[in-house]
Amino acid sequence: ASYGELETEQVRQDLTAIAVRQGTRPRPGRRQEGGSRAASGGLADGHPRYNANNVSHIQENPSSEAESAVRQDRRERRFAQRQALWAITSLDRVRKCGRTTNGNVGDGLAAIVVNGSVAHWSGFCTCGSIWACPVCSAKIRATRADEIARAVAAHMTRDGGTAWMVTLTARHKRHHDLAPLFDAVANGWRKLMSGRAWAGDPKRGVLGERDRLGVRGNIRSMEVTYGTRNGWHPHLHVVLLLSNETGEELAYAIHRWDKTWRAWMKKQGFEPSKEHGVKWSKVTTPEEAGEYIAKTQEGKHIGNEIARGDFKNGKFGTLAPFELLEYFRQTGDMAILPVWQEYEQGTHRRRAITWSRGLRAELLGDEPELSDEEVAAEEVGGETWALLPAESLRAIRRVPGLQTRLLDAAENGGFVELVNLLTAYHLTYQAGPDAPKTEASPAAS
Ligand SMILES: [Zn+2]
Known part of the structure; x- marks a missing residue:
């Protein structure tokens, strides 16, 4: 050859x-x-x-609590980095990612949706970058x-x-x-x-x-x-x-x-x-x-x-x-x-x-x-536990880490824990259509 x-x-x-x-x-x-x-x-x-x-x-x-903790840590870091990114990005879509609502769950609203053991935000724009x-x-x-x-x-x-x-x-x-x-x-x-x-x-x-x-x-x-x-x-x-x-x-x-x-x-x-x-x-x-x-x-x-x-x-x-x-x-x-x-x-x-x-x-x-x-x-869907209006979303953005702590609360302590955290920060919310019925779940607060 x-x-x-x-x-x-x-x-x-x-x-x-x-x-x-x-x-x-x-x-x-x-x-x-x-x-x-x-x-x-x-x-x-x-x-x-x-x-x-x-x-x-x-x-x-x-499948385990340990896995869940690792996943929550990663999510917290990624969300925190994205939040820092909003201030310095040169890309419009990125500045809106996880921040500007897209109207999917109602005008100006975002929702906390729970699927199995995982909670996520719904109703925000995503940049796809x-x-x-x-x-x-x-x-x-x-x-x-x-x-x-x-x-x-x-x-x-x-x-x-x-x-x-x-x-x-x-x-x-x-x-x-x-x-x-x-x-x-x-x-x-x-x-x-x-x-x-x-x-x-x-x-x-x-x-x-x-x-x-x-x-x-x-x-x-x-x-x-x-x-x-x-x-x-x-x-x-x-x-x-x-x-x-x-x-x-x-x-x-x-x-x-x-x-x-x-x-x-x-x-x-x-x-x-x-x-x-x-x-x-x-x-x-x-x-x-x-x-x-x-x-x-x-x-x-x-x-x-x-x-x-x-x-x-x-x-x-x-x-x-x-x-x-x-x-x-x-x-x-x-x-x-x-x-x-x-x-x-x-x-x-x-x-x-x-x-x-x-x-x-x-x-x-x-x-x-x-x-x-x-x-x-793409969203996996699930049960909508809480709907948050624009003023609450603005308040959440001002507290570093709160966007993910709300998800952690829903995952670790269920609806009661989520409501406790929302209440602690004086955040207005509406209980979602699938919110579990508990004594701590008023229709609105
Ligand atoms: Zn993005």
Whole structure:
């Protein structure tokens, strides 16, 4: 075969590296944070259960008090970050998310609705931004992780294929604007997926990498982090689905991708380095692939001991987008503003998660594909316990954390506890049509 000037030694090293990585699940703890519904769907017994069209109830109905507490903590953090975001966002929809009523439960009203052991707000606008909004993003990403896990399960379990997680990244030397960085990464991907090495030369009967490996398609996501020293750091996470994998062909592909990617990035002014390039690891479970693509960009938690000024004085290394928000929420440091707004503008209307053409239908059949906005706006419904007028909603907004504490109260202490909290804050409300009948439930207060 005419594979060009590949060095046998390099190929051998690549294969050894893969063998070492196989079976290791990279950074499992962090991915878990994303709350993939599929992850709780349980492959623990080795038996995939991905044929259910909707497994959302697994996440919506936590099975233990501990799970419930973890979920409440996450919700509290996300809501608090969104509340901080209202003050600094450059996007109109985001400023209205969870704040402006949409009229669905009555003019100017929002409702507390309870479904099983989970309470939620109904009647607010949602922004549907997977990039900028901590609340919508978590919901969208959980849904996407679930879809991807089920698709990869169909590919691996039903069709006997293999899958790889490929990370493409580049280190840059100086501060670049975000938008051109995105383009460099996206175009680098296009470069990999084209040309003779990839597509072969059909006229001469030469098969390309795509045919030799039986590449079925890919699902990929663009991610971005912010380094206090080097600025924006976008990277691409790809799940590559193969149906005809051999060690040799794979080694050639790994070598070619690395070479092509580095050459491209160098041309764009990036610094090629061994740790910043192309990384491959084999997918061992479908939900791992889902989380790899759709995990939240919350990052590790930056903790409570941060101080105003830490951002400028370089206390942090690399921050995930919502860590920028968390820093702002805790310190109110407006130094974050230009960085955050560049992030919003640079990502706005960009696709975060992309499936290669035809792949979704091939793996998930005619399951309808909801847009990010539709996923974010989707409500599970339930019993309407309380309706709150505009003046109460305004008062709630003025007390940090109260929006989620009301939900916590309903979940932990039922209707009585909810009413107690509303009363403690002198909040006018109307008992909803499904409010449980108790002595503590006046028709209005
Ligand atoms: Zn939102």
